[in-house]
Amino acid sequence: MNNHTSFFENVLRYVDRAASITKYSKGLLDQIKHCNSVYSFEFPLPLPDGKVEVIKAWRVEHSHHKLPTKGGIRYAPIVDEDEVKALAALMTYKCAIVDVPFGGAKGAIQIDPKNYTPEQIERITRRYTHELTKKNFIGPGVDVPAPDYGTGEREMAWIADTYSAMNPGVIDSIACVTGKPISQGGIRGRREATGRGVFYALREACMVAEDMKQLGLEPGIAGKRIIVQGFGNVGYHAAKFCQEEGDARIIAIAEYDCAIIKEEGLDIEKVARHRNENGSISNYPGARTITDTMSALEMECDVLIPAALENQITEENANRIKARIIVEGANGPTTPAAEQILLEKNVLIIPDIYANAGGVTVSYFEWLKNLSHVRIGRMGKRYEQFAELRQMRMIENLIGKQFTDEDLAKVGRGPDELDFVNSGLEDTMVVTYQRLHELKQTTPQITDIRIAAFYDAIVKVARSYEELGIFP
Ligand code: GLU
Numbered sequence: 446m447n448n449h450t451s452f453f454e455n456v457l458r459y460v461d462r463a464a465s466i467t468k469y470s471k472g473l474l475d476q477i478k479h480c481n482s483v484y485s486f487e488f489p490l491p492l493p494d495g496k497v498e499v500i501k502a503w504r505v506e507h508s509h510h511k512l513p514t515k516g517g518i519r520y521a522p523i524v525d526e527d528e529v530k531a532l533a534a535l536m537t538y539k540c541a542i543v544d545v546p547f548g549g550a551k552g553a554i555q556i557d558p559k560n561y562t563p564e565q566i567e568r569i570t571r572r573y574t575h576e577l578t579k580k581n582f583i584g585p586g587v588d589v590p591a592p593d594y595g596t597g598e599r600e601m602a603w604i605a606d607t608y609s610a611m612n613p614g615v616i617d618s619i620a621c622v623t624g625k626p627i628s629q630g631g632i633r634g635r636r637e638a639t640g641r642g643v644f645y646a647l648r649e650a651c652m653v654a655e656d657m658k659q660l661g662l663e664p665g666i667a668g669k670r671i672i673v674q675g676f677g678n679v680g681y682h683a684a685k686f687c688q689e690e691g692d693a694r695i696i697a698i699a700e701y702d703c704a705i706i707k708e709e710g711l712d713i714e715k716v717a718r719h720r721n722e723n724g725s726i727s728n729y730p731g732a733r734t735i736t737d738t739m740s741a742l743e744m745e746c747d748v749l750i751p752a753a754l755e756n757q758i759t760e761e762n763a764n765r766i767k768a769r770i771i772v773e774g775a776n777g778p779t780t781p782a783a784e785q786i787l788l789e790k791n792v793l794i795i796p797d798i799y800a801n802a803g804g805v806t807v808s809y810f811e812w813l814k815n816l817s818h819v820r821i822g823r824m825g826k827r828y829e830q831f832a833e834l835r836q837m838r839m840i841e842n843l844i845g846k847q848f849t850d851e852d853l854a855k856v857g858r859g860p861d862e863l864d865f866v867n868s869g870l871e872d873t874m875v876v877t878y879q880r881l882h883e884l885k886q887t888t889p890q891i892t893d894i895r896i897a898a899f900y901d902a903i904v905k906v907a908r909s910y911e912e913l914g915i916f917p
Pocket of ligand 1: 515516517518589590591592593594623776801802804805806808
């Protein structure tokens with residue numbers, strides 16, 4: 446935690462900076478800023494020794510300007526109401542920026558999943574869902590949770606199953622949560638989506654030659670030296686795509702227990718295998734392991750991707766950060782005080798509410814898939830395949846040469862669900878960066894991408910209130 450202000454106050458500071466550039470009244474801006482509904486509750490967990498543990502949990506819905514509200518659920522030993530409120534608020538702005546038609550929400554259960562058996566976690570998850578259902582804090586048109594820190598597909602499957610059991614015959618019930626396993630109504634590409642989105646965000650930023658010149662960097666992501674903090678779902682996939690599709694070099698990975706460093710570049714798939722076999726990235730062969738994991742963030746590099754938790758870059762360490770670009774894979778990794786220091790050092794910060802919006806973007810696609818009860822692309826796949834093949838035959842006729850079967854198979858295959866998901870995600874990230882960049886270039890008061898992002902979001906949310914005619 447930052448010494449001076451809470452996480453929610455930090456978010457409010459960013460909002461206030463951007464809000465002061467807009468023309469909206471204080472009343473309207475206040476309505477946008479505060480959390481609409483905060484549900485804080487406890488429930489009992491019976492333990493094997495006959496005792497009972499009381500578990501603390503929350504669901505916060507920040508804005509109902511669009512429904513359902515949307516946002517992940519985190520399981521963490523240190524989490525409080527302020528943090529859930531901050532994360533719920535960030536979801537509102539995140540959804541608005543990428544034009545995903547949801548309000549923002551977030552949930553949390555105060556547990557360390559490492560201390561519980563899978564059966565206990567299932568029980569906790571089902572009980573949490575039960576409580577949310579009873580209070581109307583979950584539902585396909587009400588509030589739709591998703592994975593976050595400490596949760597994944599397994600928990601989402603339990604949530605969908607519990608909600609469906611409590612709503613028999615409700616045909617859209619599996620749309621009550623996203624990030625589910627494919628067999629339970631999930632969508633291909635959701636697991637990778639946040640990390641893939643981080644990669645697209647960085648790639649897009651690196652394509653602006655003028656910005657790169659100002660940072661003293663070459664244009665393009667290829668060859669960039671990257672440090673990643675966090676090797677969970679977001680950090681792992683961001684690193685993987687930057688390396689495999691961007692040709693960048695991952696020179697260090699910092700985890701909670703240690704960091705590994707290899708200047709020539711780490712092989713992300715091999716590191717993941719090592720971690721899965723040994724329970725830690727520690728002692729990965731060919732790399733240097735250090736235990737002072739925070740110091741890895743301060744190493745010489747081009748890009749730093751904090752993809753762990755909030756408040757990692759503070760006024761305490763910001764001065765020692767050497768990265769020229771910071772891409773926020775996590776929510777709230779940089780405090781406003783740290784940001785000030787970094788901006789003075791001319792560091793380009795690609796903010797969380799844009800950079801990690803790939804997750805909720807693909808959650809939106811999953812929700813649409815669930816509501817339409819059909820795999821995306823199912824009806825058009827073969828039609829497209831034949832259309833592509835017909836074009837190839839026409840080209841053959843024109844050039845008087847025949848394509849090989851291999852070439853034909855590559856082109857004429859028809860898009861499947863993953864193709865649509867990834868292309869929708871890529872388009873969202875690319876178009877959004879271009880809009881935010883343009884806002885920064887054309888509005889003198891907008892001096893960085895974070896303020897551009899908050900400004901863009903506030904204007905969109907304000908408009909939907911204005912159009913309801915509540916505010917003059
Ligand atoms: N927990 C993720 C986030 O912070 C995903 C939210 C969602 O998919 O609804 O953006």
